[in-house]
Amino acid sequence: MAETKEKSLSDEKPKPRVRPIVRLGIFLISHSFHVSVVCCTAGVLALFLLPVLAKNTYISENALMPGSASPMLSNQHVSDGNRLVKDLTNPNSKSSETGIESHKIIAQYMLDLGAEVSFHKFHPQMNQFHPLHFFSSPDSGKIQENYSCSSYGINTVGIIRAPHGDGKEAIVLVTPYNALKSGFGEALSLGIAYSVFSLLTQVTWLAKDIIWLVADSQYGEYAAVAAWLREYQTPKFSSLSTPNAEMCPDVNNLFELKGHSISGSKFSNSFRRAGTMASALVLKVRDQNEQFEDTISIYAEASNGQMPNLDLINVVNYLAVHRQGLRVNVEKLWSLLNSSWLKSLGEIFESLAKVAKSLYPKWKFGIPATEYVEGTATLASSLYYQALGVPTGPHGAFRDYQVDAITLEISPKFSLDKVWRNDILLRGGRLIEGVIRSVNNLLEKFHQSFFLYLLTSPSKFVSVGVYMIAFAFLIAPLPMVAASLYVDANSSSNCSKGDSSTPSAITDTDEHSIAIRSWRWLNSAKLVFIVHLWGAIVSLLPYFISQIPDCSPTTSFMIWVLLSILSLLTLNSVLASPLACAKATQEKEWALVKSVTISSVFIGLGLMSVINFATAEIGALLMVPMCLLAQPLKLDVRAGTLRSFCRMICNLVLGHIAFPPAALFLLKGMLDGFGNANVGDFWMWVESLWAWNSATYLFIVEVTYIFSHG
């Protein structure tokens, strides 16, 4: 575009007929201010319209056939499950302080069903921060040297081999269980899983192996599942002189199961495998609940905003709603539910839809205001969790290995009588059975339905094609503004030159100066690059700071700030003092710098939207206005008009809000009140983020450098 502009500038006298597409480009660039205002508002508006545009989910893969077979789980299996629940909640089983007894009980129950059982011992592994491992595949993990016998977890794994199957694929059922302080909910989830498991040992339709993983959650649910998956997918054959868990005395007696006649062949202490995992379900039962209905919550977000195939959620939703009569919900931002402005927005949309419908009866896109508010709350939480990049449950570990997985959390209406318990066992069990049966029907892996979507309710989704429109609107002004700024910078210098020299003396020296001028942007690019470099250094600093032992979050944050400033100063002095140089020419060149910054932001956001849409969207919401409004404060102060004053205020406010620590501070303040917010919190937050290799982390410091241009 800049080229065309130059061309149009060079030959002014005989105006050539410009082609429409070029003319459109020139028009857009010359009116970039209005265009960007319109585009940004359209982007935000489109974002708020997403709940209205959401489509109903449908089961895309025909082979799934959910609910086509009547459930086979009978009261017999339920009473089996009840027996296990009773045994586990029995105070005798908790006598052992390591909780080994309850693992033995579970293993014995599995053995009685004829399943293959093995224990998997693991040492909880802290999430290590590898600065450059964001998108690489998970590795087999570092071997830590200081394992002690006291800190290991035991996963109990039971495998049913499909009688006719060829063992190429497997379905995983995970129940987190903490043997040390298990609530009734966890025991109940084991009961449900056991009743399903006991049914599955008898059925003939099984085509895929079933793995039941009782994950020891005393070091966190995710850690246990991740450890098991690591062993499953990337086992280490060599154990180089690390103290094995086998050497610990109480692990050994784990394997001395009570003399069982067939246990000899079915039980082994080596790691057992089944084939490629087709999908995984994590089942949890919440302990307390104050709802009036039995509900089931679906958690789907895995690391870096990856989602399981929509069909998996559809199947669960369909079976829960239409077969078992459970209410399904997905995570919402509860604070948004009561916001009045959202409600009024919903009412506006509703009334608009009514008007549209009265104009033409086939336009039916309106949804009731309450539904809109709920949809927005769900969408917001969906965006938030995808943007954060931290998995919402143990299912996240599966996604790292390209296995579709979700967490189901059943929260029953609470009462203690036996009928209720049987009821929840039956319905939960039938739901799990149905899902497993559907997945079992699957010949191919999940591929039919969407992987890129945002949920607005359990049965409504916004697909990638729709939500990208909002994003495209948001970032569309960036290249235009960049181009117009570039052109302005060039033309203004041209004009000044033109004034100084007579027009007749346009000779080859001018050609030369044009050549120089056209490379002038390199200067600003260098500046931008240096700031980027500084951003990268700042983002890598926490890794080294975390190596310092015994640091409270506050002090480490302080160290971080100090080091960041120090690194900026160093860079400043080493690399030809770019900022000082910039200061001298800033007044002339700020437009060029801004143009380069904006184009780099545009490229960055575009790339980010491919990697993690939600992060890009939220980033765009923050950064696009900031980029567009940014202007040196000095100029604004000097101009002294009302408009520039407003712009200055906007700049300052936006700049501060978008600075991540400030943003977190505000967010925390809004949620908890300003009193208990602390600088250390930001450290903790960042720490938790990088622990999950979140891409958001890359983003955060990226934002910081823009601020420096303000």
Next chain:
Amino acid sequence: MVLLQRPHILLLLIDTHQFLQCWIAFGSANEEGQQQEEFSEELLVKPLPDHKLLAHFHFQSSAPPSTSNGCHHHLFPKAISQLVQKFRVKEMELSFTQGRWNYESWGGFDPISSSNAKPPGVELWAVFDVPQHHIDASWKNLTHTLSGLFCASINFLESTATYSTPEWSFPPASGNVRYGTFPCEAVCTENLTPWLRLLPCRDKAGIALLLDRPSLYRGFYHSQRLHLTSTESSSEGIDSGIILEQTLTVVLQPNSERAIEVHASEKHVQPSWSLSSIFGKQVSGRCVLAKSSSVYLLLDWGLVAELKFPNKENGKSAANGLTSENFWSNPSFELSVNPDRIFLEESSSHSKSLSILYMFQVEKYSESEPFDIGLMWKVPVAWLCQQTPLHASRFFMGSGNERGAIAISLKSTQFTEGFMSANSKDGSCELRVDVFQVVPWYVKVYFHSLRVFVDQQPRAVSDFIEKIHVSPSKDKMSPGVMEVVLKLPCRVNTAALTIEFDKGFLRIDEYPPDANQGFDIPSAIISFPNFHASMVFLEDDSLNRSPLLSKFQEKCPVMSYTEVLLVPLTTPDFSMPYNVSTIKCTVFALYFGSLLNVLQRRVAEEERFLKAKAAKKTGRLPLLLSKLSAKLRGSGINQD
């Protein structure tokens, strides 16, 4: 109508039977010295430790060499003999399998499991007696013929990318072997029916009557096998014709009413069974064309050791005396039919106990008095089958669509622990393990990345690999083959081989119908050449020895198959061709549009037009005049 017709058919059948019987008697009397076509049917039943039952049908037909007997066959299936003659097959084995053989609880060391445990799907290997350059052509023709004969997609094995040429690790070591597997073939009754058609009595009489389809396919493992050896055209002196061996191995659950909760004490009692309860049918007499027809009940030596027969010395001597009470009316079980004979295993590598074989002659039974053995357990027994020296399992490592690794892990079993401790007193004992692995070309294996771990320690490859033969895969041409001979110390606990691979890309037309399912990697064959699975039973007369028992006596190396693996490859979006064509059309339209635009435009026409426009601003009249003059001049030129 059907009811009315049935008696006639029965009568007809009986008539033909009688006629045939006479004819056979006549024939045998006539050609005393010469070999003739023979058929024998046998069934072996064996209780398995995990409350299941193994039934092994063994049908064997043999034809004398065609030089002495011409091309006519009385019993032998003509299709097979033609096939042998046409393609000059020396030895061939074809197996259809559904389900997995559970090496851990069903054992892997006895002759039944080491020769009848097969990988899921179709496995075919053949040895040809033709010159080297004709072998591939013969193989192609053979696959097509078998595919037609057995209603299976064996013809997919025709392409060079699916079959391989094992050099020496595959048991019938010879250069003329071709080996191919097709793991995703669904095996069902449509494959069984043509297989039964090769039997002289089909499934209308004799032991094959038991082959009730629903109960067979309800089982946990089902493998039908066809093995033929021919010395038809061999240059060696012995000329015994063609021997066709058809076996069907099924593992069934005797009583399926497990849902009825039994008491905890009774839960571990082995379920009692009878042939009629398993198969839903009874044997009403033998197939009249069969030379011998017998049912065996095999009690594993592990089981025999548990049962504790009152006094073994007595038993051994009584084996000759045929009927010793304490062999079948044991305190722990009871047989419903008295066996005709009892065989004791002659000797075995394990001195703990000896297997017992009960034999029942089917000839004695008839339509009115059908044969049906049953076994009733009285007390719970638990035993273990003898396992392979090392238990092999294979799995994938890594994730993602780019690369991964195949790992074969070997673990010692209880058997080896006992056996090795007895065998390795001098400490120099070695365990030889042969690994044969075929990998399709789209899994690009890097053979240099082969690593060996022994007892959880990474070791140098040369320390344990004695011999290795590798033929790298060629894209779309041939699969990669790896044959390794491992020498492991006897006291090894675990060993593992890992090898890395990259996943290849296929063209869109090379994907199978359900491409998103993933691609199968055929089972690896792990064999232990130092160990031979054989069972030698004492037999008094060698003249009419049973083919099944003589098969047991053959020394075949212990073999086991690993799991089939499923490798997910990147699959294109199959609606892509449509998208591609639309995009292509758009691009073409844009390109040609602009090209035509450029070609049509005249250089400097635009400037002239602009100038004219500028001139237009000066006044309308001169413009009109100039236009007129131009027109006049133009027409003048034209007129000239």
